[in-house]
Amino acid sequence: MNKAFRSWRGPKAAVVGKVPNQHDCPTAFGQAVYDRRTQLAWSQAELAHRAGLEEADIDRIERGDATPSLHLLCRLNEAMSDQLSA
Template structure:
């Protein structure tokens, strides 16, 4: 090997996981699950905001995928939506759903 050259290892594009992309995907999955459950309950944004203690803007941002999930937020949403949170997280994929409590 001549001077000035070195060996480098690169990760193939298909194996790269951008943390920002993963976080955005989780936020979008959460937003869709909140929207789906809110609609199933027949709630409007204002009612969900009241139930959670969040602002109307916060609820709209959340449903639009603009709010990354945190444990306190997930607990608050689960209680407000009268459902169990079902969430699976893999390295680059997140699935979220709210499962209604048994009657």
């Protein structure tokens, strides 16, 4: 194994260790949506109305039971004043 490969391998391993796995992402995103919605003092119904969704959709997203499409992510972000962060 050459030295360049070893030096490349070390930093990558450190970065990969910090990336949530595919099963954690919906839960983390759902928590971010919940946190921002409650910060705005909105009900799920209010957020659903502003984003053009059903209240049940917001509930599934917040519980991490749904993986929103990019289009839906943009609608949620716009509805929450472009302030969503994970």
